[in-house]
Structures are given as structure tokens and as C-alpha cells.
């Protein structure tokens with residue numbers, strides 16, 4: 215959700231314009247045959263000799279529907295910039311692969327036509343995807359023109375590629391090799407072959423061939439058990455489960471022990487902790503000597519407790535987050551008293567299922583497994599998102615059971631293709647463009663507290679222009695709508711997003727967060743347009759009715775105040791009591807003048823500029839006031855005013871009133887709020903009002919819990 219806008223970065227804008235020009239040029243050739251033939255020898259040789267293969271992308275073609283494929287075509291049948299729907303092309307790889315934005319190699323078709331193949335969103339698990347001699351089916355081929363006048367196949371959707379083994383029945387006779395006749399080989403041969411291909415995408419094909427060659431029942435179980443391990447290693451947990459479950463029905467002894475453990479591993483990775491615990495308990499009961507099972511069981515029990523109670527050992531999470539890069543933690547997602555419901559014109563949103571109090575945990579979500587990436591400090595969305603798209607594409611392609619989490623997420627004006635996520639040819643149809651849109655509109659940038667207890671300024675809060683060290687997708691959290699006057703606040707601990715209530719919220723109320731901090735609302739409107747709505751909160755409305763003159767006046771008064779506060783802080787240590795009194799008076803006058811520029815009550819529309827002034831004044835007074843009871847008294851008065859600027863309704867809090875200090879209603883959540891509560895606590899202590907100091911500390915703790923997600927590390 216923190217996508218930086220290209221229009222703010224001239225170089226990027228220029229690059230996008232270049233891309234658009236190239237795309238327009240390429241599309242002007244749509245439907246034509248390539249003018250220049252790719253010469254086989256030079257193409258292969260230049261590929262092998264070149265250090266770097268710069269590919270000029272003609273940008274994404276629009277998506278085509280995934281349909282049942284029927285007709286085989288040859289490269290020469292293809293025309294440029296056109297989707298050849300309902301057809302497929304067989305290709306054989308001629309060169310080692312190269313990876314830039316895509317995995318690429320030179321390939322040929324059955325008539326020895328040579329061309330470039332680009333596969334997008336592919337991830338090497340253990341070895342190269344395209345290896346010389348490898349044979350592939352490319353469904354719905356798309357022939358594109360590259361900027362250097364050459365042409366090649368571009369494959370965006372992972373479900374459009376089928377890797378074949380040499381003996382597959384679909385391999386044409388011209389490419390037959392010694393492996394082609396499966397009848398001549400035993401199941402054992404194919405099992406060995408499968409082990410050679412262990413962990414590769416082609417492994418699955420090898421195993422299928424082995425299962426095809428009439429293995430004995432016991433051989434069949436071993437083959438499937440081996441395949442389940444390969445699936446686990448390639449993060450294909452759904453498929454691993456299918457294999458182990460079929461084996462578990464019939465086996466015993468060592469095989470059953472292995473199968474149960476793999477079942478538990480797959481369930482753990484899918485965050486199905488209850489079933490995982492059951493599998494592990496059965497395993498520990500039947501095989502009491504299995505030490506690894508006991509360790510895994512204790513982990514699974516902890517995850518299940520997190521998932522069901524929302525109780526985490528946050529100090530431990532902090533330590534893990536500090537150690538791991540990217541900080542992907544092994545902890546469970548907890549969904550508290552909130553659920554996804556339809557919310558009128560604004561799509562699906564989160565609602566409370568019971569009343570909650572300020573500071574309560576609403577949910578704590580782990581970024582989709584592997585779906586968080588650590589971006590180098592000087593890199594942002596444009597560099598990081600493509601990587602994230604590939605991770606998401608692969609994850610969903612390998613685990614169709616996880617697609618429900620992204621179905622229905624906001625995708626702007628993009629209309630997903632019918633049949634997206636349906637299972638075709640045994641695999642889900644993945645619309646890479648849909649997932650790209652979803653990521654652009656739903657990923658969050660986040661930064662993490664450097665160490666436990668240190669409140670860095672904006673923790674997980676978007677500030678315009680901020681660069682975030684990490685980027686991820688939290689699918690449940692993505693259902694929250696924006697409001698500048700939100701009732702929830704998000705923070706991060708590693709890749710766990712912690713969302714807490716910042717107000718007392720009744721049952722059935724919509725949960726909102728700030729996508730962006732509204733300190734500069736005009737700027738913000740521009741950003742909100744990306745999510746196809748304009749914020750209509752009281753703050754935005756008030757902003758529309760506030761003249762530029764008033765805004766400029768507030769700014770000028772704020773700057774004058776900061777000058778006075780600098781002087782005040784400097785003189786705090788010296789003896790100039792008289793001049794301190796004068797500085798305090800002048801500062802108060804400036805703030806009183808600023809206060810007059812506001813019309814609406816702060817309870818309805820927080821006064822952010824005024825808040826900053828009062829808060830800084832209160833902090834300066836606290837520093838100056840050490841030992842000076844009169845300054846501390848002033849600090850308390852100003853500190854309480856600061857909080858009231860944010861809409862806080864506070865009862866008591868004045869010295870000698872015997873009323874105590876009770877927050878009746880929490881106000882707008884600001885990063886500097888914690889400082890303000892700590893100033894108040896210090897000032898109360900200075901005046902000997904220890905009960906009030908304790909009350910202020912209690913509020914500081916609630917504030918800390920909301921802004922850092924937990925209060926375990928509060929000191």
C-alpha cells in the first residue's frame with residue numbers, strides 16, 4: 215500500500231514513457247509475420263558468447279483466457295503481438311538458461327526454427343529450469359517483438375508451461391532419444407531416474423512415468439513417498455499432502471513413520487496447526503523414539519496456541535526479527551474478534567464480531583509465507599515488487615488451497631479472466647497480471663523497530679517519501695479500508711503485522727486504518743485515487759474548507775514557536791529564570807493565536823499542527839522544569855492540552871484536584887504521543903503527584919502497546 219508514485223520521480227517517468235513507446239511500436243506489428251528470420255547458428259552462438267543478454271521488453275500483453283488447448287502449431291504459424299488461443303507449441307531448449315527479468319534460453323521447434331523463449335515468474339529450486347535438451351509445451355503462445363527487431367516467445371503465466379521428459383508420449387519422433395520407450399524400463403529404473411531429478415520441476419514427470427510403468431504396490435508407495443519429499447522441497451505442500459495421505463492408508467512400519475512426519479511438515483507449512491498436532495501425536499505414540507517428531511510437536515503446539523489465543527512471546531519475536539534477514543518469523547497468524555464482510559460500495563472489509571477496548575489485539579497476521587522481501591535501503595517498490603509477484607505466482611501455482619486468501623482482493627479496474635484459479639490440466643490457472651495488480655494495490659511496506667523497546671519514529675506508519683526496508687502481502691489485513699480517522703493501528707514485528715484498536719469499538723463496526731498519514735492531505739488525495747476512492751472523513755472535509763492562508767498562518771506560527779522552544783531548551787540549564795518566564799509566555803501566546811485558527815472541536819477533527827506545537831512545548835518545559843515545580847505545572851497543563859488537540863477526552867489530571875487521571879476517550883494516534891505521556895509522567899513526578907504519574911505511565915503503556923504491537927518490552 216506504500217507504492218511510491220512514478221510521477222514524483224522524473225527518471226522513472228522517462229523510463230515508463232520509453233517502455234510505452236516500445237510497446238506502441240511493437241503493437242503496430244500485431245498480426246504480421248516476423249520480417250526477419252532468426253538465423254539458427256548466429257542466434258545460438260551469440261547467446262553463448264554474450265556476457266549479458268539485454269532484453270527489451272515490449273511490456274505485458276493483455277491477458278488471454280485460459281481455455282482447453284487443442285491444436286498444435288509451429289513457430290512459423292505464429293504472428294506478432296497476438297495470442298494464439300487454444301493452441302500449443304512444442305519447443306526444445308538449445309542453450310543454457312540466462313536470467314534477467316525472466317528465465318531465458320534459445321529454443322527450437324520441430325522444424326528447427328530457432329528463437330528466444332522468455333519464461334516469467336519462474337523460480338529455480340535446486341537447478342536451472344531451462345537446460346539444453348529440455349522439452350516443453352507452451353500453451354497459448356504469444357510472439358513478441360523485442361526492441362532490437364528480433365522476436366521470441368514470452369510466457370507470463372506459469373500455468374502455460376508444461377515440462378516434458380524425453381519419453382513423454384507428446385514428444386515428437388524427431389526428438390526421440392534412448393529414453394523414449396518406457397515399456398523397456400522397469401519401475402526401479404524410473405525411480406532412480408526420479409531421484410536423479412530430485413527436487414526439480416521435471417521430477418514430477420519422472421515419477422509419473424515411473425507410476426505408469428506398472429510398479430509393484432510397495433514400489434509405488436516408495437515412489438510416492440519420495441515424490442512427497444520433492445514436493446516439500448519445492449513448497450508444493452498441497453501435492454505433498456495428497457501423496458502422503460494415499461501412502462498412509464496402506465503402509466506400516468518405517469514407511470508410515472516417514473509419511474506421518476512429512477504429512478506434519480506439509481500441514482505445518484500450510485499453517486494447519488491443529489491437524490499438524492494430531493499427525494505428530496499419532497507419530498509420537500507409534501514411534502516413541504522419533505526425537506525429531508517430539509521437537510516438531512512442541513513447535514506445532516506453540517503455533518496452535520498462538521493461532522487460537524493470540525498470545526505471543528513478543529520478546530522472543532523481537533529477538534528473531536533482529537536476527538533474521540529478511541525477518542520471516544516462524545509464528546502463527548491469529549484472527550481475533552474481526553471478520554471479513556461485504557461493506558456496501560467499498561467492497562469487502564473487516565468488521566468487529568464483538569466490542570473491543572482501546573489497545574485490544576484485533577489480529578496478528580504473518581506475511582504470506584515467503585511473501586516478505588527485504589528491500590535494500592535505497593530500493594523501492596519498482597525494484598522489489600516484481601520479485602514479490604514471482605514469489606506469489608509460484609506459491610499459488612504450487613498450493614491451490616491458498617488461492618482463497620487472495621480471491622476478491624482489490625484489483626482496481628482490472629477484470630480477472632474467467633476461470634482464474636480453476637484447475638486445468640491438473641494445475642491451477644494463474645493470471646499473473648491479476649496477481650500483479652493485487653500486489654500493487656495491496657502490499658504493505660514496513661519497517662521494524664531496530665531493537666526491543668526503542669520506539670523509532672514511525673513504526674510501520676507510512677510517511678510520504680519514506681522508503682521501507684521490507685515489502686510484503688498480508689491478505690487478511692488487505693481487507694481494511696482507509697480512513698484518516700481510523701480506529702485501528704498497525705505495527706510490525708518481523709513479518710508479523712499486529713493490528714490493535716485505537717478506540718473503544720462497538721460490535722459490527724468497520725475497522726479502518728490509515729494507508730497514509732494525513733499530515734499533508736492534499737498530497738494524500740492523489741495517492742488515495744490509486745485505490746479508487748476519495749477519503750471523506752471529517753479531517754479531509756475540514757481540510758477542503760480550510761483556506762491556504764490559514765494553513766500558511768499555522769505553519770508560520772509553528773516555525774516561530776520552534777525558535778522559541780530552541781531558546782527555552784538552551785536556557786533550561788542556566789539560571790536565567792526571568793527570561794525563561796518570558797519565553798514561556800511568548801510561546802503560550804503563539805499557541806493561543808494558532809488555536810484561534812481552528813473552528814471545529816478537536817474531538818471531531820484533530821488539530822495536528824497545534825498538537826505538534828503543544829507537545830513540543832510540553833517536552834521543552836519538562837526538560838527545563840527539572841526541580842522547578844512551576845515549570846512542571848505548566849508542562850502538565852500544556853501536555854494535557856496537546857492530547858486534547860488529538861481529540862482525547864481526559865477527566866482530571868490537574869494537580870490537587872483529587873480527580874485522578876482517566877482517559878474517557880482516546881484520541882487520534884500519533885507517533886509522538888508516547889513522548890507526550892512520558893513528559894506528563896515526569897512532570898507529575900516532579901510535582902510529587904505520584905498517583906497521577908502512575909496513571910500517565912499506564913496510558914504511556916497502552917500507547918506503546920498500540921504503536922509497537924506489544925507492551926512486554928515497555929520500560
Ligand SMILES: [Zn+2]
Nearest residue numbers: 698749751754
Ligand atoms: Zn480522510
